[in-house]
Amino acid sequence: MQDSVDESVQTLIILGAQGDLTQRLLLPGLGTLVAADALGDLLLIGSGQGEGTDEQWQETVARAFADGGVSGPDVDTVVRNTRYVQADATDESDLRRLLARARGRVTLYFALPPAVVVGSCRTLERIGVPEDTRLVLEKPFGTDMADAVALNELLHALVPEEQVHRVDHFLGMTTVLNILGVRFANRVIEPLLSSEHVESVDILFEESLGLEGRAGFYDVTGALRDMVQSHLLQVLAMVAMEPPSTLDARDERDAKARILRATRVWRDDPERFSHRARYTAGAIEGRSMPAYVDEDGIDPERGTETLCEVVFAVHTWRWHGVPFRIRTGKAIGSPRQEIVFRFKAPQHVPTGLVGDLVENRLRIGLGSRHIGMDLNVNGPGDPYDVSPVTLATDYDPGELLEYGEVLRGVLSDEMPLSVRGDMSVESWRIVEPVLRAWNAGRVPLHHYRAGSIGAEITENREP
Known part of the structure; x- marks a missing residue:
């Protein structure tokens, strides 16, 4: 034809x-x-x-x-x-x-x-x-690394790679796209985003929602495959990539691919630096929620996780020694959806400045359209008493819904919002050590109450 x-x-x-x-x-x-x-x-x-x-x-x-x-x-x-x-x-x-x-x-x-x-x-x-x-x-593009490779070969037998769009609606979110502007259009920010100044990076996407009728898909997928392997590793790539020459599809996707190739589980130790859990019965905003295992269509024996947390290392000059923590979960009572750059403490605070100093943090909202920078300032009372403030702004939603952005890219042959074949394979390569450790029972499945913050598994946040 x-x-x-x-x-x-x-x-x-x-x-x-x-x-x-x-x-x-x-x-x-x-x-x-x-x-x-x-x-x-x-x-x-x-x-x-x-x-x-x-x-x-x-x-x-x-x-x-x-x-x-x-x-x-x-x-x-x-x-x-x-x-x-x-x-x-x-x-x-x-x-x-x-x-x-x-x-x-x-x-x-x-x-x-x-x-x-x-x-x-x-x-x-x-x-x-x-x-x-x-x-x-x-997504999910395949079920593991070998499956993704085979699916790529099948697609390439039909059409060239430039006619394949592995869409990720996260990449069409105005909040995610705003990472590019914050990083690359502000000289006051971009030089600070490196291991010289950054202590750690958190990429958080927690939801108050439960399964919402998706049990058939979710119970064989779980939080790691559903959110980390696809969406949140793509966000990590945008957060950590070097400034591309242009936002042309090739330049941008090359920059992301280099980051994914450099990423692996922290210290190659998924037993220590990955966690998993699923929710028990509880309530969110006055609404009762059954335990995950009691939801319609769920097989309790699968051990599917509804919350996971993995610490990754990005082995590049810029990010050497900086842990990237990705965390996602369902049925969370106080959900957070944001990227948080935590900066190192000042080398020296002069004697005489008093007060409670907070961590300097740059926070970019993923769910909300919000950007904030947490700083320490002094005055107007005691001029030497330091207190925290947040410089913040909200911005309007884009003209298009996320899938509108995705479809615009598809129908106009613009590729930055789609995932290239090699990137889909790398994403599976990154998470497969975690999946092997979980399948072998080397990482316990914890539990948290629906409506809680899921704090039972986050006691050792820093590597």
Whole structure:
């Protein structure tokens, strides 16, 4: 199937159109993009194994776009023209029929479980895809390092690497993108971000949410695979990378890849520098939450963790000796979602300055749109009495939802918000020692009450 295509016309095919990802995140994000950006002639096709009519799908799309708070003639046109095709994503005849409905350049978005994605790609390998087809995959990309390598080979048999988008919606968050501006547009900050001045770096993403209906996915994935291996290692790469010459996809992704290649578990000791736990019954904001093992669809014998913490080392000149702690957890009562640079203490505080000195910290919010710097100042009372202050600012949300940013990158062939093939493999290489230690039972599975801070496993924060 190698016919020439009209570049002014695009078809976005969502495989798994009836799933939670599509309706809760993907479609609202697309709506913000349609309303804000000139996409030209875009045909949206939803596809799934379930029965459905064009009219029912149009209602679903319209409702999701409205949830994203968008309207206008471009939005109305996409809704009016969108179509639904019932199809098995692994069946040859169904995929041929689905691709025959496309116009212009095709983008296949796999909003499907990983095993189904592999089956679908194997079918596409047999029948071929239209010229210049883009393939868009969600995390987790594979289940381990060997699986990621094999999946890369399968994808590259279909299309070149530059037409593969391994999307990570974290990279589309304005709060994450703001790391670039804070680091590289402020001479007063960037020189301080090195082992000469930084004591440690924390990357925290804790949630008050529980499973929210995702037991089937989460119980075979867990916090380490779901959050650390994909999202938070990508954040670490942005936090630690050297300044790229440009924000062109190649320059930026090369800089991130160098950091991932240099990253491994602190002292190569996952038994000591990784922790795991899962929540027991509790309450959050007055809402009762059952224990993880009592949630519908959970197999208690799997030992799936809902909270994990790993300390990593980045073996570069800039970050030698600086521990990077990544921590993520569900059902946390006072969740934190931020990057925290903890600076070393002053070499010498002159005798005569009194008061309680706090750690100097730079905090960049991941969930909230907030940046703060914790400092020590003196005055206006006793001029020698020091007290802490925070220089802080909030900033407005971006024009697009996270998935709108992701889709804009995909549909305009901009690659910085997608993960390159070698980077996906490196991420698995980094966490596999932890997974081996856990699977062998060398790291105990702790417990914490839902609604607590999960503090039972954080007594030794610093290596």
